Amino acid sequence: MRVPLTGMEGAELAEAAGFDRGFRALQVFRWIARGAESFADMSDLPLPERERLERDFGPLYGTRVDASLEDGDGTVKLRVRLADGAAVECVLLTDIEGRMTACISTQVGCPMACAFCKTGTLGFLRNLEACEIVEQYLHLAKRYGRPSNLVFMGMGEPLLNLEAVRKSIAVLSSPDGFDLSYRKITISTCGIVPGIRELAANGPHVRLAVSLTAADDTLRSELMPVNKRWPLAELRAALLDYQKATGDRITLEAALMGDRNCGPGEAEKLARFIGRMKAQVNLIPWNPVDGLPFKEPTRAQVEAMERRLEELGVTVNRRMKRGRGVSGACGQLGDTGEVSPKRRAADVREGD
Numbered sequence: 001m002r003v004p005l006t007g008m009e010g011a012e013l014a015e016a017a018g019f020d021r022g023f024r025a026l027q028v029f030r031w032i033a034r035g036a037e038s039f040a041d042m043s044d045l046p047l048p049e050r051e052r053l054e055r056d057f058g059p060l061y062g063t064r065v066d067a068s069l070e071d072g073d074g075t076v077k078l079r080v081r082l083a084d085g086a087a088v089e090c091v092l093l094t095d096i097e098g099r100m101t102a103c104i105s106t107q108v109g110c111p112m113a114c115a116f117c118k119t120g121t122l123g124f125l126r127n128l129e130a131c132e133i134v135e136q137y138l139h140l141a142k143r144y145g146r147p148s149n150l151v152f153m154g155m156g157e158p159l160l161n162l163e164a165v166r167k168s169i170a171v172l173s174s175p176d177g178f179d180l181s182y183r184k185i186t187i188s189t190c191g192i193v194p195g196i197r198e199l200a201a202n203g204p205h206v207r208l209a210v211s212l213t214a215a216d217d218t219l220r221s222e223l224m225p226v227n228k229r230w231p232l233a234e235l236r237a238a239l240l241d242y243q244k245a246t247g248d249r250i251t252l253e254a255a256l257m258g259d260r261n262c263g264p265g266e267a268e269k270l271a272r273f274i275g276r277m278k279a280q281v282n283l284i285p286w287n288p289v290d291g292l293p294f295k296e297p298t299r300a301q302v303e304a305m306e307r308r309l310e311e312l313g314v315t316v317n318r319r320m321k322r323g324r325g326v327s328g329a330c331g332q333l334g335d336t337g338e339v340s341p342k343r344r345a346a347d348v349r350e351g352d
């Protein structure tokens with residue numbers, strides 16, 4: 001089967017494309033990063049070379065965007081159709097200072113079954129290839145300009161597809177291409193302890209975020225089955241090892257559900273879990289998903305949690321409710337079929 005060149009760099013790209021001169025691979029790599037649509041666009045390659053590439057590796061992209069949704073708050077969601085007909089979603093978030101973050105998927109569906117997450121209800125189909133991960137970023141960059149930040153936080157658990165994630169980071173951080181520094185790249189995991197340890201030992205040492213949600217083993221196991229396999233004590237030890245290897249602050253995400261993890265004592269448990277760890281807590285008001293039995297937190301609940309954590313000396317960041325109009329907010333990804341006309345966003349269908 002033809003493997004698109006978009007997920008390769010350096011020697012791998014040179015070998016796969018049959019280049020006997022290294023700079024040809026570099027030329028192709030730079031064209032891809034510049035947003036070339038096809039090999040025909042690569043005007044500094046000799047014509048016979050462009051024709052050979054088109055014949056042997058064309059089309060340049062293995063995926064296509066078959067729907068895009070734009071929310072009134074500036075959030076964009078693309079549905080990316082893969083060569084085998086499956087689909088994933090990626091999201092572009094723009095903050096008030098205009099910084100763009102690409103939120104990218106790593107699996108079709110997800111096997112982790114977190115109770116509050118739409119993707120978790122889909123089950124797992126397969127891992128994405130590196131080219132399918134990179135192309136999500138490329139599709140966003142071509143339409144909206146290069147996102148300065150990248151987070152592996154879309155559909156799927158990135159640490160269960162670590163080799164493809166590593167390859168995609170190598171491509172997207174290359175100084176010959178998008179040149180994203182490791183400090184601008186975040187892997188967000190639900191708490192796969194062996195994956196965290198592997199990342200600590202062998203890198204890349206990008207930023208790490210963990211969907212913690214609750215710092216109580218009983219409640220966390222109920223909301224996140226991963227906790228039954230790797231409970232909080234094991235997770236905490238792995239996070240401290242990652243911090244030792246990188247020196248970086250860890251981000252702990254807490255999706256707040258009004259009827260589950262906003263009660264008295266939750267902030268104290270979170271603060272105890274953090275202890276001396278250098279960490280920041282992102283409070284994310286739970287985003288409603290049809291059919292899931294949770295309540296959104298009230299504004300008062302979120303503010304009370306924020307206040308209590310601050311009193312306990314925890315660095316807190318309250319996340320805005322962004323992307324809801326396109327079901328592109330945290331925990332809402334998973335529209336791989338037709339898009340509901342009821343949603344308030346403009347639905348712009350795109351052909352291939």
Ligand code: SF4
Nearest residue numbers: 110112114117120156
């Ligand atoms: S929160 Fe992340 S790990 Fe959990 S089911 Fe959703 S996509 Fe998977």
